[in-house]
Structures are given as C-alpha cells and as structure tokens.
Amino acid sequence: MLLGEYEHTIDDKNRLTLPAKFRAGFAEGVVLSFSQDGCLEAYPVAEYERTISARITGIDPISKEARLMRRAYFANATVTELDAQGRVVLPANLAQRAKIEREAVVIGVYDHAEIWNRDAWRVASNRTQRGGSTMLPNVLPSSTEHVPVLADEVHDLLAVQPGETVIDGTSGRRPRGAPRGGPRR
Numbered sequence: 001m002l003l004g005e006y007e008h009t010i011d012d013k014n015r016l017t018l019p020a021k022f023r024a025g026f027a028e029g030v031v032l033s034f035s036q037d038g039c040l041e042a043y044p045v046a047e048y049e050r051t052i053s054a055r056i057t058g059i060d061p062i063s064k065e066a067r068l069m070r071r072a073y074f075a076n077a078t079v080t081e082l083d084a085q086g087r088v089v090l091p092a093n094l095a096q097r098a099k100i101e102r103e104a105v106v107i108g109v110y111d112h113a114e115i116w117n118r119d120a121w122r123v124a125s126n127r128t129q130r131g132g133s134t135m136l137p138n139v140l141p142s143s144t145e146h147v148p149v150l151a152d153e154v155h156d157l158l159a160v161q162p163g164e165t166v167i168d169g170t171s172g173r174r175p176r177g178a179p180r181g182g183p184r185r
Contacts, residue, residue, distance in 0.1 A: 002108030005125075007118065010102050014095060015087040018042075019106055022113055023086045030088055032115075033077035037124065040090065040098045040115040045079060047111050090115070 006019045018026065031048040035041045043052065056073050059066040076097070082088055090100060103118040116124065 001110060002113050003110070004108050006106045008104050008106055010090065010095070010100065010104055011087075014090050014092060015083070016090055016104060016106070016115065017085065017087045018082065018113070019108075020086065022106070022108065023082060026082055026088075029079055029081050031077055031079050032088070032091065032094055033073065034094050034097050035114065036072075037114075038098060038120055039117075039124075040094055040100065042088070042106075042113040042115060043111070048077075051111065 002022050002025060004019065004021065008016055008019075010016050025044050026042070029045040031041075031043045031045055031052075033041050033043070033048075033052075052073065056066075056070055059069065061067065061070070076094065078091055078094070080088055080091075095101070098115070099117045099120060100115060101117070105116045105118050105121040107114050107116065107121070
C-alpha cells in the first residue's frame, strides 16, 4: 500500500529517489507511464499487469478507439528498475511531458505512486481538496458492476433492422415541471 506525499529533487542524471516506504513494492520492477492528469505514474510491474494492461488488452483490438487507447497507454510507458539506492531513472521524454525538471513530489495513490512537477502538484492538490467530497458520488461504485461500452457499438446493436418489430419500454422519472402524459401531438 503506497500512501503519503514526499518532496524530492531530481539529480543531474534524471534519477529520482523513491520514498523508502515505497521501495519494497517496486522490488520486482517499475512501470513508468505518462498520466492523462499531467504527471507520471509508477506501478509495480505485477500491479500494472493486473490493472492497466488487463483492462486495456481486454478491449476489442479491432475497434479504432481501442487501438488509440492502446497506443496512448503503452507508447507512453516503460519498464525499469530501482538502483541499489532506491532511485529510478526518469526517461527524458516522460519527464518532459510531465514538466518534471528538478523539484518533484511523489504521492502514494494506494496501488501506485504519482510523480508530479512540484508546482503542478500544488494546483492539483488544491483542486482535489476543494472538490473532494463532491467527487464521491461520481467515482464510488454502484450496487451493480458497470461495464463500459463504446457509443458506436451500442448504436449498431440498437439499430432497427428491416423487418424487425421493436417495442420501446423506456421508463424513468418525469423532469420537474414537465407535463404529465408526455408531449401532446
């Protein structure tokens, strides 16, 4: 379990010393990847395989969206190891994308770590602290498992084919102020 926030400095060889509490989790290797949040993510190899790789490789490879997602995640990732002092070399291309130069913040995000440009982390941290409680309803799992689907695939599945009979059984709550009985024709 990776928890906490730690400020670190990147050395002249682009090495970052990971917090001592994190090192055991990365003993088998580190997957570094660029996050869509603007930081770098550091996953233990087994955790990356179990979570990120498993989900992305499980998407239909024929789908254009799946190919774009695979490129976005896998082209922006690399596998590396910690040295004897617990340091990891940040590849120049990933560090540059995340705008990490000298001052960095490493945060634990339970199953992985994030490596931020210090100034960018301050902005993101303030945003998280201000909006944390309002985000919960959007990220907590519901009582049923959500299976993401692509809009084009759903549209194709729902398209009425010639000769088919379709019954629309849509139901739901009437918006406040809307007339009862639906629209008049």
